[in-house]
Every structure is written in C-alpha cells, then in structure tokens.
Amino acid sequence: MVNSLSVYQQAVMLMAALITLTSFLMLGQSRLLRLVGVFAVQGLLLSASTALVAYSMALPHLYISAALSLVIKGLLIPAMLFRLIMRMNLHREMDTVEHPARVIIGGASLVVFSYYVCLPIVKLSTLITLNTISVSLAVVLLGMLLMITRRHAVAQVVGFMSIENGLFFAAVVSTLGMPMVVELGIAFDVLVAAVIFGVFFFQIRSSIDSLDVDRLSQLSEVEE
C-alpha cells in the first residue's frame, strides 16, 4: 500500500504524523518554556507541509498561506509567549500533568475516534492523502484535551492555538486552502486573539496573583 504512493504523498503523510507527534509531546510537557518550543515546532511543520503541497500541486496561492503560518504560528506567537514568560518570570514554573499515562491513552483514543468520524469523508475521494483530514481533527481534539488537563493560563493558550493549527492543516490538506479573503481574516483573528491573551495574562495575574486558572472560581451556580 505505502509503496504505491508517490513521494509527495508519502511526504504529506510523514508531515501529518510529525504534527500529531508534536501534539502528543505538548500533552506530556510540563515545562512552560519547552511547551512553547514544541508549539513553535508544530507551527514550522505546518508551514513546511503547506509549502510542500503548494510545490507538488503547483498552487502558488498556497505559498502565501505557508508564509502566513510561518510568520504567525511559527515565529510571532511563540515569540510573544516566550517574551511574556520571561517578563512575568514564569520560566521556572511547572504545570504538572496529573495522571500523564491516562492523558496519553485518552489522546490516543481521540485519534482513533477522529479516524472513525472522518470515515464518510475519506471514502468520498480516491485521494489517499485525505486520511490527513482525520489527523487534523485529531490535532484539534488533542488541543482541547491539552486545555482540559492543564491549569496554567499559558498552557491553555498553547492548547487554543494548537486547535487553530489543526484547523489550518485541515483546510490545507482537504481543500487545498480556503479562499484568500477568508484565510487572511482567520489569520487576523488569530493575531488579535494572541494579543488579547497577552493582555489577559496581566489582568489575571493582577486579580488572583497567579496564572493558575483553576483559582478563577468565584463565579458558579452554587454560591453561598
């Protein structure tokens, strides 16, 4: 089966596997700085795979998407997070994962689940690389799992942004990129979201004196 694929298809599959791998690495990483580092690697891989698709399918507009994701996801957002971590003196802080084994098994079952959900879509086309749409859904779900299992605001933001990565990957592999207007709009939204997250770090820290969002628990249905 694998032998029958062209070099290009094999490369795309490899990229998809690597992106999923970075998602799993993030799930298990408790040091914030390394977490941001892995996130940057995911952004770079994303950009590389977009460029790969652009080259092999001869779709010049995808180069723009590749450049966008390289600048925003691979450089700008990680750099912003890195600077915030340094400025707020968080670089020694740990966000320990409780029950890492369960989290990883949970992640693995999410991957299986996404393959199951995407079956009707994959059947539609003869394109074997379409399998990657289930990989991208898995990246989205793994990002959510990351947000659920973490308590630190920085880790939650990384999870949020990796959900965006998964969506971007889905758009590239399944539809060869969305229309340019939409892509630019999404990039703009992601950028503004990143800035607002930065503002929030300061607001949260000045209100609860820490970035442990589990301590944001004033508002609930069962007060007093």
Added chain:
Amino acid sequence: MIAVYLILLIPFSGSVILALQNDPDRSRRYNKGFNALSLFCSIWLAVEVLLKGPLLFSGKQFYIDSFNVYLVVLTAFVGLTTALFSGAYMQHEWEAGKITPRRLRFYYSAYQAFMFTMFLVLTTNNMGLLWVAMEGATLATVLLVSLYRTPEAVEAAWKYFILCGVGIAQALFGTILLYFAAEQVEGIRPDEALLWTTLHENAALLNPGVMSIAFVFLLIGYGTKMGLVPLHNWLPDAHSEGPTPMSAILSGLLLNDALYAVVRSKMLVDQSLASHLPGYLMMGFGLLSFLVAALLLHHQKDIKRLFSYSSIEHMGLMTFAFGIGTPWAVFAGLFHMTTHSLTKSAIFVTVGHASQLAGTQRIDKIRGLINTQPAVGWGLLIGTLAIAGFPPFGVFASEFLVLIATMRDYPWLTPLLLIGIGIAFAGLFRHLQPMVFGPLPEGRQAIQANMTPVVLHLLLVLWLGISLPFFLGNWFNQATQLIAGSLPL
C-alpha cells in the same frame, strides 16, 4: 448597494475615530451619531430590498434577502437605543470612579467594532467571512467584559474567551467541511465555493455524509455563541460582570446573529440531506436549553444573571422552532427573534438603572423600586411581564405561534413547552415581586435615568403583539418562504 457599504463603513470608521477621541462627552455624542447613521442606512437598505428584491453584488460577496435585511434593521435599532442608554450609564459609572477615561475610550471604540462585526455577519454571503466576523465579535467584546477589572470580571472574560474561542473553532471545522463538500461538485469555481448562494443553488448535489458532519460542527460552534445548554456556561457570567449596555447588545444582537448563522447552515444541509437530522438536533438542543434555563431561573442571586438565563431560555425556544422547520414554526421563530431582542434589551436597560440605584446587582438588596423611582420600577415590571409572555405583548403572540406550530406536528411536545413557560414565569416573578414592591430600604435616591429606549422598545413590542405591521408581516412571509419553502397560510 451603497447602503450596505455605508452600513459597514460607518461603524468601522466610528471605531477608529472613537479610539482616537479623548473627550468622553464627545465620544458619547459621536457614538450615538454613528449608530443613528447606521440605522438610517439600514432603513434605506430595507426599502431598497423591499422594492427590488434580493441583492447580490460586489463579486457576489454580499447577499441581502428578506431574512437578513430585517435583522440588519433590528441590529441597527437596538444598537442605537442601547447607545442612548449607555451614554447616561457610562457617565454614572465614570462619576462613581469605576472606570478610567482610557477604559471609557476603549469602551466606545469596542462598541462600534462590535456593531461592525454584527453587520458583517448579517450581510456577507461568504460562510468563511461569516465565521471571521463571528470570531471578531468575541474579540471585540471580550475585553469589555473585564472592563471593571474585578476578579469576577476577569474570570468571566477568560471563561467567555476560552469557551467561545474553542466553540467557534468547531464552526470553522464545519466551514472547512462545507468548502470540501462544495469542491467535490463539478462546476463550482473554488473561489465561489464558500458563497452561501452558490452552496444553496447546488445544495442537492452536496455529499450528504459530509454535510451532516459539517452541520454538527457548525451547530456546536455557533450554538456555543448562542448559549445552547450544555455550552451555555460563559453566558450568564459574561452578562453579569460586564457593563450593562454590553449585556443588552449581547442578548439582543449577538445571540440573534449566532442563531442566524445556524439557520443559514441548516438551509444548506436540509436540501442535501433526505432526513430531518438537522431539525431534530436543533429541536433537541433547543428544548433542553429551554427547560434547563427555566429551572435555573429559580435560584439566581444576581439580577443580570437572572435575565441572562431568561435569554438562554428564549434562544432555546427559537432554536426549537427553527428545528421544527414547518412554515408555521419558522414564522414563529422569526417573530420571536424580533420580540425577544426588543424586550430583552429594554429589560437590560432597566436592570442597569435599577442596579445603579441600589448600588449592587444582588437581587436581595434591590427593593422597593416602584417607590424610589417609579419609572424604573414600572419599566422592570412591564418588561418582565412582556418577556414572561403575557398578552397583549409581542412575546405572547410569538410564543403562542410556536405552541401552535408544535401542536400541529409534535403535539406530544406541547406539554413540555407549557410546563417550561410556566416554570420560567414563576422563576421570574418570585424574584421580581419583592424587587419592585418590597419594603423600601433607607437612603435610596433616584438617579438620572434615560428611560426613552425602554419606552420605545416596549411600545414596539406592544404594537407587535396587537397587530403585525404589513411590511414586517411581508418580510416574515418572504423569509419563511425562503427557509421553509412555503407559506404558513
């Protein structure tokens, strides 16, 4: 056509101008001015659509039909009246030292930015841009929720951002799947594949498997924004901790626009699927939200939380009505969108004054409004009567239509709806009675209140309850024709 450009341009430039404007007095006046201009242009647009029929222009990027044109007018109208109220309200907050001039400037700028995203959601023909604008609405309002910088406000804003951000990401996945489905059909150009009109024309050819998965993601995504149970967690917090004018526009506009996005998606999926799956999903989620929110009304301690649960309840009812999907139900849903939006924003305006009067939002501290300031007391009383579905107000008429539509097709669900309405009524009135008539605490003084928006909204709702003006009935009929495929009568 020019009207649409103006409707988008006015709030956009308004946002930029207000961001540079330091003088709060002037910002207040400008904010009202920009909203008045938007309302003028939206009425112009409505007249144009009424005379010429649906408009599709500038490379098919904008599409105005009878379904969205009336929502544009409603959005502009509620935007203007809330701006009138927010002038007096923010002045009071500023004098009370709760916000700094810089935050006030930010508030006005974000207000216009939010109006811009709302108009873009309604007018765009591109499902991708619709998503971008929807996310933009979150971004514009999230820092307004934390405007007071209290720990509760920051928490509410964080919750709002994370939940709505993750939720709306699901809608983007749904949108990607829509695009994918469209690309499989021969003859659709890739740059037109996300246009709603193109998708709608070719809906029968789209792959049903992909479309049903896409709809689930779109419903979850936009449903989070709409506050459907169990994705509603952010809504009461964001409504209660932000400034009150923002609660009014969130409840009156944002929720409607999210529902609009869901209904547009449903129109696409319905034609591609042979089954009634999208309808059942919406009915289920709608009914669940309706019942859960009605029950939760009972043990609320905060007046704004109380009415935000009432919003969830009404959004649930509308989702349910659109889920049924028969002409009767769709007509009722459209009607209810209008009456709820008008009534709820009027209530939030009154609630804003009431909580400034009492100096707190806690229900047990707000007492004897009718003696302190009769206008506010009566406003709250009448507003709550209207939202609870008393005749002769418009909400009664629209809820009655939903009931009739349910009786026709799903008679066994009617008791559930009736019980829900009863529970919600009891939940609202057990809190309302002491707030309006209770013993008056010492030292309460009347404040400067601007009740014009409330009177205006309630009179309109009363009018809608007594007779439906012909142009509105006409619009609803056309929109029903569009969504359900035929007319109720």
